[in-house]
Amino acid sequence: MAGSNHIVIMAGGVGSRLWPMSTGDVPKQFVDVLGCGKSLLQLTVDRFAGICPIENVWVVTSEKYAHIVQEQLPMIPVGNILREPCRRNTAPCIAYAAWKIKKRDPSANMVVTPSDHFVADVQEFRRVITSALGFVNGSDAILTLGIKPTRPETGYGYIEAVLGASALSNKEVYRVDSFKEKPSLEIAETYVAKKNFYWNSGIFIWNVSTIVNAFRVYQSPIASIFESLVPYYFTPQEQEFINEKFPECRNISVDYAIMERAEEIFVFPADFGWSDLGTWISLHENMQKDLNGNVAVGAEVAFSESRNCFVSTRDMKKVVVIGMNDCIVAEKDENLLICRMGEENRLRDFTE
Numbered sequence: 001m002a003g004s005n006h007i008v009i010m011a012g013g014v015g016s017r018l019w020p021m022s023t024g025d026v027p028k029q030f031v032d033v034l035g036c037g038k039s040l041l042q043l044t045v046d047r048f049a050g051i052c053p054i055e056n057v058w059v060v061t062s063e064k065y066a067h068i069v070q071e072q073l074p075m076i077p078v079g080n081i082l083r084e085p086c087r088r089n090t091a092p093c094i095a096y097a098a099w100k101i102k103k104r105d106p107s108a109n110m111v112v113t114p115s116d117h118f119v120a121d122v123q124e125f126r127r128v129i130t131s132a133l134g135f136v137n138g139s140d141a142i143l144t145l146g147i148k149p150t151r152p153e154t155g156y157g158y159i160e161a162v163l164g165a166s167a168l169s170n171k172e173v174y175r176v177d178s179f180k181e182k183p184s185l186e187i188a189e190t191y192v193a194k195k196n197f198y199w200n201s202g203i204f205i206w207n208v209s210t211i212v213n214a215f216r217v218y219q220s221p222i223a224s225i226f227e228s229l230v231p232y233y234f235t236p237q238e239q240e241f242i243n244e245k246f247p248e249c250r251n252i253s254v255d256y257a258i259m260e261r262a263e264e265i266f267v268f269p270a271d272f273g274w275s276d277l278g279t280w281i282s283l284h285e286n287m288q289k290d291l292n293g294n295v296a297v298g299a300e301v302a303f304s305e306s307r308n309c310f311v312s313t314r315d316m317k318k319v320v321v322i323g324m325n326d327c328i329v330a331e332k333d334e335n336l337l338i339c340r341m342g343e344e345n346r347l348r349d350f351t352e
Contacts, residue, residue, distance in 0.1 A: 003107030003207060005052040005133055008097040009044055011061040011069065011115035012084055017279050019347050020335035021312055029115040030068045033283060035297040040116045040277065042072055047122045051111070051129055058082060058101070059115070060093045079234070085243040091215075091257035092222055092249035094204075096242070098211045099226040100233045108208040109133050112254075117201070118286050120273025128270045132205040135170040135268075142214065143173065143205040144259065146198025146267040147274045152188035155278065157181055157200040157255070160191075161267045176265040179255060198269050202276070204254070205268075211258070218261045222249050280328045280344050284310045294321075308341065 015028035022028035029041045038046070045057060057076055059069050063083040070078065082096055094112055101108050111129060119125045128145065136143050146159045158180040167173040179200065183191065191197035215223040225245050232238045250257075259265060275282045287295045292307045298314030306324045313319045313331040321329065326341040337347075 006056045020332040112204040118275045124272040145203040
């Protein structure tokens with residue numbers, strides 16, 4: 001029997017590498033970082049239009065940000081905003097959503113996605129997601145989306161696929177041989193040359209029973225916690241017990257907890273213009289530039305003898321950039337960042 005489709009959006013991160021646009025009070029997923037009139041969270045919901053009804057869209061976020069989710073996504077039922085009392089990485093986040101959805105619909109299919117990604121070709125994205133959901137429906141397969149690499153990127157993890165034979169039920173799907181950590185440039189170049197390595201998008205598709213069983217096998221302490229809460233899901237007592245039990249969960253990503261341990265792991269190589277927008281460089285790469293490679297968001301910005309600069313200064317009247325190359329200028333709420341492109345990984349030394 002075909003299960004209904006559900007979308008789970010993870011929106012609890014703090015996005016420290018995009019300071020000052022992204023802060024602990026309002027992280028990047030709630031900000032219009034692309035200057036298009038919508039936050040990354042809103043764009044994420046939009047790209048899943050037609051995949052499932054809006055009442056099957058879930059957002060897992062920090063208790064601190066729940067009101068922002070309600071403001072930005074008023075069409076989503078309030079009960080579909082799952083509130084984490086503390087940060088415990090992606091495995092407990094996904095487990096909470098899976099157990100709750102399973103109580104309502106034991107045969108449901110789930111897509112799990114971050115809230116802060118960029119997708120250029122939304123039509124192709126929807127085609128891939130629809131095909132992927134068909135593949136996992138009624139099966140015990142765990143599927144992840146792999147992105148065909150366009151360069152030897154050192155900021156992403158990689159998925160090594162077995163391209164010798166595709167899955168019987170979907171010719172676009174292949175078994176996963178291994179997951180690789182973020183590599184050095186030299187290793188990344190070998191991955192790209194081999195043609196069977198893909199960027200790990202962090203987007204997962206599975207049947208809800210499959211992922212629940214995987215937690216029971218590979219992360220039994222986490223499974224026990226959410227199993228014990230089954231009587232309280234969809235009741236007035238749910239948040240009280242989540243607040244009590246969620247902090248007991250191990251702080252671990254779903255990659256370490258499940259993906260690198262389970263056996264029936266598959267990858268769907270895709271190409272729809274994807275970026276995780278985790279840094280100023282990735283924003284720069286995905287936005288419209290002038291003839292000199294400069295990007296401006298917000299205020300009136302004048303560039304002179306400058307190349308490959310990113311300026312985001314929405315609260316200022318006018319900004320003039322003269323004789324600068326490969327630099328970032330970003331201002332928000334009286335906070336100002338000026339640095340060379342690629343140096344934003346040092347931001348945590350000053351903003352945490």
